[in-house]
Amino acid sequence: MIEMEKITKVFPGGVVANREVDFKIASGQVHALLGENGSGKTTLMNILYGMHRATSGTISRSSQTLTIGSPSDAISHGIGMVHQHFMLVPTLTVAENVVLGTSAGPNRLCPFLNLREAEERIASLSREYRLDVDPRAEVWQLPVGAQQRVEIVKALYRDADVLILDEPTAVLTPQEANDLIDVLSNLASRGKSIVFISHKLNEVISLADEITVLRNGDMIGMVRKKDTDAKDLARMMVGRSIEPPELPNRSPGEPMLTVKSLCVEDDRKLEAVKDVSFTLRAGEILGVAGVDGNGQKELVEAIAGVRRAVSGSVETKHQGVSNREYARRIGHVTEDRLKTSVVLDFSLWENFGIKTCDTSPHASWLGMNIGSLKAATEAAISEFRIKSRGPDEKISSLSGGNQQKLVLARELGLKPDILLAAQPTRGLDVGAAEYVHQRLIEERQNGMAILLVSTELEEILAISDRVIVLYEGKIMGALAARKATREVLGLMMAGERLEEMERSPGERN
């Protein structure tokens, strides 16, 4: 129905995001756009939605060429998009959000809102597509999954028959993701076309009818789900086969980090970490699972010494040293790489040396020993296989994965006995993530105590010894990773306590 042909997009500066990509969407189908980060999926859909203009190529609908110069053009052609970050005004009601930007009155010229009519239409859409959206609820009160459905209603209200969703499950719990999958297949069965962007193989396989794979801006192929499997797709996506990491047996050593009844506030002064206690031992990877925004960031920052705890304690061998020395002794791969781990305008060697530029061997009374810093950076570049032009290149011109490798190299280079790894593979492609996992396991074998915070259950299950789950700042339970299942962790991520589940297993099913 909608056809994108030979789409090429070159950004100013020469980055080629799409190279002669063909993409077809048939009605009543769920079409997955699969690829690693930076493979050009979002760019391609932004072109369809009018956010970017293609450098060359055509878009047509039933062999009629479309010119889409802006999102409002796209909407008028029946194309709607749900972005990864929702475009909703939290203080307005669902209906108000939905009509925002439309002419909600009886006609274009009438300046008055007719909210009642809008509410009725939203309610009927909600019934028809089983979206369970209350038009009068205020958006800030809704859970994330419901907000996402409001975005879907917004598109349907504008008569979209093609719905694009950008990484829709990234912000959801596994249960919410399952609900969304139901909603999307229901939409498709009523004739809507769904495109969803993803880099997660399992959800692509459970949901899509057709799958288009992009890699490095090139279209690798379009396959039907029944003709393929996860292994095939992974190979298409990465260009080689990927082996899951293996966690060798190792018994943990002495406790390195003890957190006792820790309470921490977030930036809005709301309690984000509530009475959290755990122990991390040498040679152990402790996974911290949870949906984004359940106190993980505040917990890690409090341990790293960059956020004050309201009460409770963090005990390591390093308490009592200066902030600078503490930052040197505890490795910290931060959650927000661009904001808190790197200086984008700095070269690789400056970024590499930001923690150590004032200690021997990199500094003396004469100033910095730039030579030794560059040599150390050079060594890190080759050890971590960082794709770059050398230590003098600005870090901003590196891909996210290579930036992350440099951060990891810097933090591991401190030879810390504790490593706080917050979302260490977020935004990395499969190959780079595989390497990061491998390194973390290696360091564990050498006795490092690693706190691994991740919203990806697969990652947690694959390389952790033990798992704790955070929900609204509280620990829902701790269990050995071998015994953990996606289902149990998913329920804990949604706020069920492990002990309660164990106490009443019969009532659960």
Added chain:
Amino acid sequence: MKETEGPGNLFATLLPQAGASLLAIFLAMTVGGVLIAIAGVNPYEAYSAMLQGAFGSQFAIANFLTRTTPLIFTGLAVAFAFRCNLLNIGAEGQLYMGGLAAVLVGVYVTGLSALFHIALAIAAASLAGAAWGGLAGLLKTTRGINEIISTIMLNFIAIFFVSFLIQGPIAEPPGFFHQTALIEETARLPKLMPRSDLSVAIFLAVFLAVALSFVLWRTPFGMKLRSVGLAPETARFSGISTNKYLFGAMAISGGAAGLAGGSEILGHQYRMLDFFSPGYGFDGIAVAFLGRSDPIGVVFAAMLFAALRVGANQMQRETGLPSSLVLVIQGLVVLFILAAELRRWLRERAVSKGKEA
């Protein structure tokens, strides 16, 4: 990922920057030329009069370098603070405080050898400027007051405080004129050329530029200071005390501006007159901007602005054009650099957007 080509050496990064500044100067002169032509004067004649005025004789050159000196100091002041992402609009006030300290030491401290007297006066000038700049730094780090606002207001306080002193407490007896007494001979900086205003202060200015350049690029202090300027959160997460660097940058910036006032007094004015600076502190903002906040770039930018100012008088005498025309050219230079910056910013934004996708 795409491989990028070319070497990442110093020239490759610095040259395009200098190129943008040179292009801005060229465009400003061209537009200025059009304006001159509209005013009915041959632009070529106007510009050659200007060149004559700045470089036509030994005295012209001495005059030009004398004019360059305070602009280097104030340009360095603004540039250094900017490296820590601080906009120091207060160089003028810091200059006044530096001048005040220099004149106090110059007039009221007596009986020292020239070497010690000069050193003491210079130290006093830079410390006074540093204190005035540091005050804005302190307001920012302890009370969160924006340094742009506080430095603007501290300008007024400094300028009128000095004016008050000159009109009363430290006026030259018997107090007819709004000026201080002349500073002691021992406090005066050695002249580089007899019967001109040019003193060794120009060397001090260039030396400071080299020193600050070293500090910024080759010391851990400078690297940490720049990291605080570019990515304060990353700096904080690396255990760097950002407040310490914000305060330090403001104090050093104020110290450089204080030296501008000090060198004016000790170098050739020898006494303090009411409103003794023609806005060197404010010109320092444009100088730092044109010099891309690089201490060495600031030296060249200061030279350009000084040449324009000095040449303007000659141009006015020979062609009858108002000398304030050079202010228009100065403004155009800044405008064109802004345009180039805007373009670069837009492009970088587009590229980073491309990366995200």
